[in-house]
Amino acid sequence: MPAQVGRPVYVRAATRIGVVHFGPGAFHRAHQAAYFDDLLAIDPDWAICAVSLHNPGVRDALQPQDGLYTLALLEETVRLRVVGAIREVLCAPQQRKAVMARLVDPQVRLVTLTITEKGYCLSGDGLDAAHPDIARDLVSPEQPISAIGWLVAGLRERRARRLSPYTVLSCDNLADNGGRLRRAVLDYARRIDRGLAAWIESEVSFPRSMVDSITPATDDALRTRVASALGVADAWPVQREPYSQWVVEDDFRHGRPPLERVGVVFSGEIAGYDRAKLRLLNGPHSALAYLGSLLGLDTVARAMRDPALAGFVERLMREDIVPTLALPAGFDAQAYVDAILSRFRNPAIRHLLSQIAWDGSQKIPVRLLGTIADALAAGHDIDRLCLPVAGWLHFVARQARSGEALVDPLQAPLLEAGRRATGDAAHDVETFLRLQPVFGALAGDARFVEALRGAYATLAPGDAAAVALALAAAQGPQP
Structure with missing residues (x-):
């Protein structure tokens, strides 16, 4: 590729998947994944397994590219970089065993989410038990389809195997996102296993966070610009403004990525x-x-x-x-x-x-x-x-x-x-x-x-x- 195109400065094969992310849309790939891409040059333990909850589109676009994609930083002179933080891309409905295998992998210590407010299946400040996805998961919790169902299924299996739980970090623009996610997970867990709910309540952390960066949708103009600059086609590049902010509550129980070394602010005042x-x-x-x-x-x-x-x-x-x-x-x-x-x-x-x-x-x-x-x-x-x-x-x-x-x-x-x-x-x-x-x-x-x-x-x-x-x-x- 041309010298002006940024690229991973680490050996991708030497990285290990330490993060499972639900909802690998444009914002995640332009924002959090870029931070982890920077982090992998310092600490190889935090590569990402990206999981789509419904549509295989992201998997089908990125898998032939080994998870690589282009991030365009939009200013007067557009800057391009290739992001390598995503080592695996899965579609949950079609690859259930692979998703569960990642959730119970001891190397995975963090599960992150960008699924929009709708994806949390909330009603007011708690879980919407009447939501079709939640109602279905409560009947068949071992075959989840909702994000809440997957989180609890993974935690239940880790508890059964006597593994430390992962930290669950919402990265959606949702007030008190960690608190609301915690309450929804506990409500769901109590409905299927009160012992499991008690374990989650005492052992699992749900840090609050704040994210900010304008991320326009990918369009044909971006695809054309990227193909021209790189000399190769990219099935799904993403773009955002150069400014990016990520603030995370420092509440991790079993190790956390040292993201403060790549610009993330850890604070108790989200x-x-x-x-x-x-x-x-x-x-x-x-x-x-x-x-x-x-x-x-x-x-x-x-x-x-x-x-x-x-x-x-x-x-x-x-x-x-x-x-x-x-x-x-x-x-x-x-x-x-x-x-x-x-x-x-x-x-x-x-x-x-x-x-x-x-x-x-x-x-x-x-x-x-x-x-x-x-x-x-x-x-x-x-x-x-x-x-x-x-x-x-x-x-x-x-x-x-x-x-x-x-x-x-x-x-x-x-x-x-x-x-x-x-x-x-x-x-x-x-x-x-x-x-x-x-x-x-x-x-x-x-x-x-x-x-x-x-x-x-x-x-x-x-x-x-x-x-x-x-x-x-x-x-x-x-x-």
């Missing part, structure tokens, strides 16, 4: 990292989505090329959001803001504002309203924080007036409120604030209501000219 990401990354993302859409912009990178909008977002982060956060020990908030702003400006990532704008009724409360509530409690000004919330209201009203789609679980009441909007700030804000699932107790806080009315009026009538003037005014005097 909730603090989650909160920082939610408020400093996702909150400004929503601000860009709604204010940028009203300006007629289409992507995050293009929105960041608007000086007024970019300046507003940066000031929002540094002066309004950071002061409200209880940050983990050693967390450099300003460096984190710098990294986020660089990510937002990356021209190689085409992140559509229209997509970020989806599901505002679910996103706004956790991304922005929580910050506003904390700022009010601390006696801070909230005028700038209210501008993106008002932008969302104008965005909804615009969609309602134009008859365009609004992707949101509260679509009907939102569009009704949007259709009733007259342009009068007091009337329109009062109408939207009746959406109790969104605004909760803040709807009764006079300080918030006044600030939101002011922001809404500043943006009226919600066209590009009004938004541009509002952003200029929101900058105010520089400190």
Whole structure:
């Protein structure tokens, strides 16, 4: 291959499989597998057996390539590297014995998962015992089809063989992912074997984690680019932005990979990292989505090329959001803001504002309203924080007036409120604030209501000219 293409710097044949991973989709292969690829140059005991729970597509693509694939790091000049961390690829429905053999292999000390929230078969904070996959596994636990069923089947067999259990690490973007997975596993185990459940409760750890890296789907353009650069075909390359973050709770019982040597942060304050990401990354993302859409912009990178909008977002982060956060020990908030702003400006990532704008009724409360509530409690000004919330209201009203789609679980009441909007700030804000699932107790806080009315009026009538003037005014005097 060309010299500029990165490749494994270790002898693959000398590595040993120490990790079983359920759900080897694009994010795992672009994120965790890349960390393990770096680690194998230091410690050969942590190669990966990748297991698909349903579809053989990943296995069928990677097996003829010996598990090798290309990772493209998207920036102005795209960088390519070949990742060799995946030594084995299996499809659980078709290779049950092989999957179980890996789960009971004493060399395997870690099982990781990226199966999306749906794959955990949760209901509220616990297991959904009525889920078809769980109901079926409870009848035939020795032939599991769900991720929970496989985890428990492997642990049951290890207990029977008097082997130490593996650590179970969720890598999905799910609040309290380790805690929720632990509760689901224990609930399932109690239904089939209370002794096994007691053993899991005392012996098995389920660390919490936080992951972050934008990973666009593989497309034909990537396949063509990779084939041209490598001189060989790759059936399933993956791509992501250069930035990557992985924070893991340091709760491993029977040995853990020394991932801190390749950039992973081990911390007991995962909730603090989650909160920082939610408020400093996702909150400004929503601000860009709604204010940028009203300006007629289409992507995050293009929105960041608007000086007024970019300046507003940066000031929002540094002066309004950071002061409200209880940050983990050693967390450099300003460096984190710098990294986020660089990510937002990356021209190689085409992140559509229209997509970020989806599901505002679910996103706004956790991304922005929580910050506003904390700022009010601390006696801070909230005028700038209210501008993106008002932008969302104008965005909804615009969609309602134009008859365009609004992707949101509260679509009907939102569009009704949007259709009733007259342009009068007091009337329109009062109408939207009746959406109790969104605004909760803040709807009764006079300080918030006044600030939101002011922001809404500043943006009226919600066209590009009004938004541009509002952003200029929101900058105010520089400190």
